Amino acid sequence: MTGEPVVGVLGPPGDAGAFVEWVRPHLGAMARLAARLAVGADRDDVVQEALARAWAKRSQYDESRGTPSAWLLAITADQARKAVRRTHRGLVLLPDDESRRPDLDARMDVEDAVQALPARQRLAVDCYYFADLSIAETAAVMGCSEGTVKSTLSDARARLRVVLEVSE
Incomplete structure (x- = not known):
């Protein structure tokens, strides 16, 4: 051994500057995914939690198993799921009110249709x-x-x- 620190993909261990530069190109995608998956939670909080988790687990990143983007977005998706669970934990469901039901014949927009997909399909689409x-x-x-x-x-x-088919 030469006594020099091991330099990985993220720079020398503990190099916050290298981590910031490594993460920077992926922040937009992280924010978009957080906004889509964590409806009702603060997008920026989700991204911040994902970045903190990525920093803590940076030694576990293995470039042979996937791109930095995929690794960071997987962490973001996990943090978004946790945020949604925290947000919905205290909610109380009210009885169904017939007057507030949407007209079943009304056209549903794409966003509503995507939100109605099962969680796994919605994650894939997002x-x-x-x-x-x-x-x-x-x-x-x-x-x-x-x-x-x-x-x-x-x-x-x-x-x-x-769901989006319009009958004429």
Whole structure:
């Protein structure tokens, strides 16, 4: 050994400046994903929690297992899920009020339709279409295979097609 510090992808251990530069290009995607997944929670808080978690786990990043973007977005998705659970923990459900129900014949917009998807399909749609991740990066965020992402996206598109179909 030469006694020199080991320099990894993120620079020397504990180098906050290298970490900041490494994370900076991904902040926009992290913010977009947090906003989409953590409806009702503060997007910036979710991103901040994700960055703190990434800093704490930076030694676990392995570039052979995926891109920095996918790793950071997986952490962001996890923090968004936690934020939603915290936000919804204290909610009280009110009895259904017929007068507040939306007209079933009214056209549903895309945002409502995406929000109505099952959680796994919504995550795939948010990552692939709204965060502009590749299939491989979406698979890394979701913790599944690329084939599963393709199948999940196909199922989501089929469901959205039915929900958004306008009968004439």
